[in-house]
Amino acid sequence: MPSNLVVRCFSVSADGYGAGPGQDIDNPMGVDGMTLHEWVLPTRIFQKMLFNKEGGTTGPDNDFAVHGFENIGAWILGRNMFGPVRGAWPDENWKGWWGDEPPYHCDVFVLTHHPRAPIEMKGGTVFHFVTDGIEAALQRARQSAGSKDIRLGGGVATIRQYLHARLVDELHLAMAPSLLGSGESLFANIDLPRLGYKVTQNVATAKATHLVLTRDS
Amino acid sequence: MPSNLVVRCFSVSADGYGAGPGQDIDNPMGVDGMTLHEWVLPTRIFQKMLFNKEGGTTGPDNDFAVHGFENIGAWILGRNMFGPVRGAWPDENWKGWWGDEPPYHCDVFVLTHHPRAPIEMKGGTVFHFVTDGIEAALQRARQSAGSKDIRLGGGVATIRQYLHARLVDELHLAMAPSLLGSGESLFANIDLPRLGYKVTQNVATAKATHLVLTRDS
Numbered sequence: 001m002p003s004n005l006v007v008r009c010f011s012v013s014a015d016g017y018g019a020g021p022g023q024d025i026d027n028p029m030g031v032d033g034m035t036l037h038e039w040v041l042p043t044r045i046f047q048k049m050l051f052n053k054e055g056g057t058t059g060p061d062n063d064f065a066v067h068g069f070e071n072i073g074a075w076i077l078g079r080n081m082f083g084p085v086r087g088a089w090p091d092e093n094w095k096g097w098w099g100d101e102p103p104y105h106c107d108v109f110v111l112t113h114h115p116r117a118p119i120e121m122k123g124g125t126v127f128h129f130v131t132d133g134i135e136a137a138l139q140r141a142r143q144s145a146g147s148k149d150i151r152l153g154g155g156v157a158t159i160r161q162y163l164h165a166r167l168v169d170e171l172h173l174a175m176a177p178s179l180l181g182s183g184e185s186l187f188a189n190i191d192l193p194r195l196g197y198k199v200t201q202n203v204a205t206a207k208a209t210h211l212v213l214t215r216d217s
Numbered sequence: 218m219p220s221n222l223v224v225r226c227f228s229v230s231a232d233g234y235g236a237g238p239g240q241d242i243d244n245p246m247g248v249d250g251m252t253l254h255e256w257v258l259p260t261r262i263f264q265k266m267l268f269n270k271e272g273g274t275t276g277p278d279n280d281f282a283v284h285g286f287e288n289i290g291a292w293i294l295g296r297n298m299f300g301p302v303r304g305a306w307p308d309e310n311w312k313g314w315w316g317d318e319p320p321y322h323c324d325v326f327v328l329t330h331h332p333r334a335p336i337e338m339k340g341g342t343v344f345h346f347v348t349d350g351i352e353a354a355l356q357r358a359r360q361s362a363g364s365k366d367i368r369l370g371g372g373v374a375t376i377r378q379y380l381h382a383r384l385v386d387e388l389h390l391a392m393a394p395s396l397l398g399s400g401e402s403l404f405a406n407i408d409l410p411r412l413g414y415k416v417t418q419n420v421a422t423a424k425a426t427h428l429v430l431t432r433d434s
Contacts, residue, residue: 016404182411187233193249193397193398195398199396202394209426
């Protein structure tokens with residue numbers, strides 16, 4: 001069975017925004033964007049990953065967060081998800097938001113218009129910079145992932161490109177009970193049923209409504 | 218305390234559409250639009266109202282549906298919610314989707330560009346046709362409702378007009394776990410936090426995530 005391209009744990013506001021406006025180094029998720037992630041921060045897996053703390057919540061929120069990292073052999077990220085730098089890379093200093101040991105532990109393909117040498121990080125994460133488009137990035141990710149799945153991390157613009165191309169096999173969205181009002185809309189002018197997607201799973205918790213969208217083959 | 222203008226039980230798809238595309242006499246909610254209402258149809262109050270049947274589900278879905286009719290002294294509807302007729306009224310035949318005895322039992326103000334005499338229905342519903350805009354309709358509805366609230370029934374375009382004018386005091390949205398892909402988007406290019414709205418209640422059931430949005434004063 002070939003590996004799937006999956007979006008997992010992608011948080012969206014009730015009004016459809018996947019990030020707040022005004023992303024910068026102080027607001028990696030955009031202004032108020034962190035309100036989208038309140039479902040995941042207290043979970044057992046995130047408490048462990050982010051703060052190396054035991055404890056944290058269990059239940060569906062944690063289950064979805066855990067599943068997000070299962071059987072993933074490679075990642076694809078849009079450049080804005082990799083960092084706040086725009087345009088040509090001024091130097092080699094920026095190495096992602098995640099410190100010396102990012103939580104990926106595999107090859108991560110970063111879409112960009114500006115070439116840059118790969119960066120090898122602690123713990124097995126290697127950032128590769130792909131300048132020849134979304135299909136090329138997917139092809140390289142497939143080679144790296146082998147039989148495992150490829151997780152498309154975001155952001156919104158990158159996910160929309162892969163959706164339009166019908167390349168995403170499954171999306172898990174966590175719809176947060178909050179409003180952002182502006183920013184990047186996941187749904188604007190994209191007809192998901194027409195692209196073959198339907199809701200195949202629906203699990204609501206106090207902090208998010210988890211929807212899994214699957215594409216027909 | 219003055220009466221409030223409220224939106225209640227307004228169903229929206231996960232991708233933000235309040236109605237499907239292609240509304241006509243066979244598809245009052247647009248194509249696939251009925252999937253938005255799966256949370257409300259089995260409820261005790263709707264089984265009673267629509268089919269005069271006892272039974273039906275209880276719980277939060279029913280509670281929200283019941284609350285939707287509590288303390289309502291008048292309604293405001295957009296013309297497309299009143300019927301599929303567009304342009305000038307060809308005759309007096311169309312009297313709404315709801316048969317001889319509509320479920321309103323009070324004055325209902327229908328926004329239209331085309332004048333028409335009021336229609337008195339069984340059970341106390343009177344349809345009034347308002348041609349001088351949303352504020353005029355609200356003023357007439359306030360006079361009719363007295364100390365009770367005014368419910369703004371929809372559709373999407375009408376609700377958006379009242380939201381932009383900051384005239385809606387409270388909205389209860391039922392977010393359905395389904396995708397419509399096109400139709401009328403409730404959220405597109407409308408910045409609800411900037412207009413003063415925030416989520417003040419969040420109750421999820423298997424069939425809908427109920428969000429109550431309240432405007433700051």
